[in-house]
Amino acid sequence: MIARLVRLVCSLTCGFALIVVLGGCRSTPPAISTTTSAAALPTQAELLTASATAMKAVTSAHFTLTVGGKLPDLQVQGAEGELTSAGDAEGNAKITEFG
Numbered sequence: 001m002i003a004r005l006v007r008l009v010c011s012l013t014c015g016f017a018l019i020v021v022l023g024g025c026r027s028t029p030p031a032i033s034t035t036t037s038a039a040a041l042p043t044q045a046e047l048l049t050a051s052a053t054a055m056k057a058v059t060s061a062h063f064t065l066t067v068g069g070k071l072p073d074l075q076v077q078g079a080e081g082e083l084t085s086a087g088d089a090e091g092n093a094k095i096t097e098f099g
Contacts, residue, residue, distance in 0.1 A: 060084045063091075 065079040081091015
């Protein structure tokens with residue numbers, strides 16, 4: 001159960017990080033604007049479609065998860081590993097059991 005939770009947390013963290021990183025990659029710096037119009041932003045569907053297309057090229061991802069401080073009900077203190085697009089995962093996690 002804990003391994004599945006770690007895998008889920010790590011998968012979601014990696015997916016989010018990759019979307020942020022891929023979304024921030026540009027060959028030229030963006031123009032500075034003092035106003036932002038809603039028309040310039042993609043819709044949710046467009047963003048998810050573009051993210052899915054970009055993620056198809058990703059075959060694996062390395063992740064490192066570090067928890068600083070104490071969070072209630074969170075047993076994972078840290079994790080590091082490798083995820084593949086085939087759904088395989090390999091890594092190590094440090095957890096607190098029974099306090």
